[in-house]
Amino acid sequence: MIDSALIEKINKILAEEFEVDVAIIKPEAPLMETLDLDSLDLVDMVVLIEHNFGFTVKAKDFVGIKSFEDFYQFINSRMNGA
Amino acid sequence: MNRVVITGMGIYSCIGQNLDEVKRSLMSGKCGIGVDPAREAIGFRSYLTGILPEPNLVPLLDRRKRISMSQEAGYAYMATVEALENAHIDNDFLASHDVGILYGNDSSALAVMEGVDLIREKKNTTLVGSGSVFQSMNSTVTMNLSVIFKLKGINITIAGACASGSHAIGMGFLMIQSGLQDCIICGGAQEVNPFSVSSFDGLNAFSMRNDSPSEASRPFDADRDGLVPSGGAASLILESYESAVKRGAPILAEVKSYGFSSNGEHISVPNVDGPKRSIQMAIQNSGLSLEQIQYVNAHATSTPIGDYNEAMAIAEVFGSHKPYVGSTKSMTGHEMWMAGASEVVYSVIMMQNSFIAPTINFKTPDEASAQLNISGKYVDYSFDTLLSNSFGFGGTNSTLIINKI
Numbered sequence: 001m002i003d004s005a006l007i008e009k010i011n012k013i014l015a016e017e018f019e020v021d022v023a024i025i026k027p028e029a030p031l032m033e034t035l036d037l038d039s040l041d042l043v044d045m046v047v048l049i050e051h052n053f054g055f056t057v058k059a060k061d062f063v064g065i066k067s068f069e070d071f072y073q074f075i076n077s078r079m080n081g082a
Numbered sequence: 083m084n085r086v087v088i089t090g091m092g093i094y095s096c097i098g099q100n101l102d103e104v105k106r107s108l109m110s111g112k113c114g115i116g117v118d119p120a121r122e123a124i125g126f127r128s129y130l131t132g133i134l135p136e137p138n139l140v141p142l143l144d145r146r147k148r149i150s151m152s153q154e155a156g157y158a159y160m161a162t163v164e165a166l167e168n169a170h171i172d173n174d175f176l177a178s179h180d181v182g183i184l185y186g187n188d189s190s191a192l193a194v195m196e197g198v199d200l201i202r203e204k205k206n207t208t209l210v211g212s213g214s215v216f217q218s219m220n221s222t223v224t225m226n227l228s229v230i231f232k233l234k235g236i237n238i239t240i241a242g243a244c245a246s247g248s249h250a251i252g253m254g255f256l257m258i259q260s261g262l263q264d265c266i267i268c269g270g271a272q273e274v275n276p277f278s279v280s281s282f283d284g285l286n287a288f289s290m291r292n293d294s295p296s297e298a299s300r301p302f303d304a305d306r307d308g309l310v311p312s313g314g315a316a317s318l319i320l321e322s323y324e325s326a327v328k329r330g331a332p333i334l335a336e337v338k339s340y341g342f343s344s345n346g347e348h349i350s351v352p353n354v355d356g357p358k359r360s361i362q363m364a365i366q367n368s369g370l371s372l373e374q375i376q377y378v379n380a381h382a383t384s385t386p387i388g389d390y391n392e393a394m395a396i397a398e399v400f401g402s403h404k405p406y407v408g409s410t411k412s413m414t415g416h417e418m419w420m421a422g423a424s425e426v427v428y429s430v431i432m433m434q435n436s437f438i439a440p441t442i443n444f445k446t447p448d449e450a451s452a453q454l455n456i457s458g459k460y461v462d463y464s465f466d467t468l469l470s471n472s473f474g475f476g477g478t479n480s481t482l483i484i485n486k487i
Binding site for chain 1: 208211
């Protein structure tokens, strides 16, 4: 179970960075399409994670992340040291 | 050979962020120079710079576009939007014609510095973000604007030191004249931040009049002590006469000719011969007589040797004919990579509105400038032909002749 405060924080960060209405972010919605991301934006996603959560990931770590729910799980597991 | 006309202009500078503001500043002799406290803190000798606001691009461009833009690309965007509007060029026209871009730019130091600092700090190249490389390259202006405006024609940055903007117009002129292109966005951009010009400061190139900013840039005056760095961007829409007439575009002026030369001598100290050959080439190619040149917008940056040698070159070329000579750098400071384009904009504004802008702070001529017809005050003067000089490090020289049509 992911803390709702973490989900809220992630949604807020993504909405601000990628300039979308936070209301369109739903757990089941597709991440790339909803945020209108391309391969360059994934580089900025790495920066965003490092800046906000303090750990460094690689763009290839995003392979397999389809929905926001996947993304929440990814951040949560990394925060818990996985 | 096609005739080449200017159908639109846009400007973002320290004396105004659009054509109307700039016209008022030119008429009143308003100076755009001030003191940057950051330069004092860094250890600059000179704290002087052109002062201009950073444009707010957030409501104008989406994140993906903004994130790739350097400071100077932002200035160039603002100037180009104004130029396209004035030229009555809309997205439909851009989508259906091979419009090009040739822009003068010769540094993007702030973006390079910020990117490298971040990589050193983080020891990770990804954490510099996706926009850094597109901000850092010299072609930052042309690569960004060509994507934003969906341009399909020529797409190159011209790096020719302080003559970059002038050479960009010259190259655009040649491409349209020869029939390779019908319409090109030409211009020049210059970043405004301490680190982009720190080495200039170290070379003692800057005025030390820190206590009197508005009196610091004094081209051709005997008491000049160096240039004042400045910047922004200027855009001009160059178009074949045929294309302009066909679409009923406003025709602001005609580009008659482009002259150029290289000094082939010292890397920083200008001479008389190189600029003279550039001016002579432009006049010869224009088919005009010396007497038809009524206004010379000099390169004159307020350095002792540069202004002296340019005054000698102008005096030797024009002989007994004494066109008005002025330097708008007295108000703007030296807009460097942008200057060759902005000074064409300033000069065309003067030609459109029948006046010569004052060369402010020109009070006492020296031996060379005493040979020229320079006014320290505003002059009501109707004229139809002007010549604009731009020179740069490495001895690159560019001269444009422009007239009313």
